[in-house]
Amino acid sequence: MSGGVEWALHCAVVLTSVEEPVPAARLAQLHDVSPTYLAKQLQALSRAGLIRSVQGKAGGYVLTRPPASITVHDIVEAIDGPAPAFVCTEIRQRGPMATTPEACTAPCAISRAMAAAEDAWRASLRAVTVADLARDVESDYGSGALAGIATWLNTSPEG
Numbered sequence: 001m002s003g004g005v006e007w008a009l010h011c012a013v014v015l016t017s018v019e020e021p022v023p024a025a026r027l028a029q030l031h032d033v034s035p036t037y038l039a040k041q042l043q044a045l046s047r048a049g050l051i052r053s054v055q056g057k058a059g060g061y062v063l064t065r066p067p068a069s070i071t072v073h074d075i076v077e078a079i080d081g082p083a084p085a086f087v088c089t090e091i092r093q094r095g096p097m098a099t100t101p102e103a104c105t106a107p108c109a110i111s112r113a114m115a116a117a118e119d120a121w122r123a124s125l126r127a128v129t130v131a132d133l134a135r136d137v138e139s140d141y142g143s144g145a146l147a148g149i150a151t152w153l154n155t156s157p158e159g
Helices: 003-015 024-031 035-047 072-080 109-126 130-141 145-154
Strands: 051-054 060-063
Touching: 003 024, 003 035, 003 051, 003 060, 003 072, 003 130, 003 145, 024 035, 024 060, 024 145, 035 051, 035 060, 035 072, 072 109, 072 130, 130 145
Parallel strands: none
Antiparallel strands: 051 060
């Protein structure tokens, strides 16, 4: 999983705390990350329809759906794509004891185990929403943590 997933998840949670669009530069400043790097993650979330860009002087990014309807899996797929983490290369068909391709009519034990693990991992990610993460942030850092972030985001960088 790429590091972009972590940044995207943090941004999605932060966006639950605001009513108004948040500029990408302000999100980058909050997370102390390169604006260029973060912009790529925000663009991927936007292409996936999870956030949208609002143009204009008061522009920025907002969630497109309620946080309870956006899963961690949605964000992982938006950033890293839907490809499986494990790709079988049919190693069993190589070397001096190779199995013939004709004999490989079903996935091998290793491929089956990895596919089962991937299915469980994805199911786990689908079970957690951005709203769940926001609730846990409040639990971890105290009631009002996200409100404090929202206040910071809505304060002019100059002021």
